[in-house]
Amino acid sequence: MRKIVFWVAALLLLQQCGGSGTASRKTPKNPNVITAEEIAQSISNIPLRSAYDVIKYLRPTFLKVRGTTSGVAQPGSTEPVVYVNNLRYGGPRALRNIFVEQIAEIRYLSPSDATMRFGLGHAGGAILVKLK
DSSP, X not given: OHHHHHHHXXXXXXXXXXXXXXXXXXXXXXXXXXXXHHHHHHHTXXXXXXXXXXXXXXXXXXXXXXXXXXXXXXXXXXXXXXXXTTEEEESGGXXXXXXXXXXXXXXXXXXXXXXXXXXXXXXXXXXXXXXX
């Protein structure tokens, strides 16, 4: 009887402590980053041609026009500013000129993070595109 209780307890302990299920869990995607792997998976579902298409399909909130949050408005537009390999590239419409095959990563910076990194004029945040 003790052997049965021991084996049942050991089996339950192994089941609770074991790594079962962790390999099948997907890592949660970062809401502020689109990776090349995520783009590749999405291309099979819908034809994506440009960085604009990718963002519109995977993270449409990146393109959302945001209002000012304080009584003092920052100079510039409330659209996000686009940077390609850390060089200012323009507004969201400029994303249509970047082909999907070129993209390594797309990252969104909040207005405060973009202002800290690039200076004033980022009331809508920034979209950083890293090319392959």
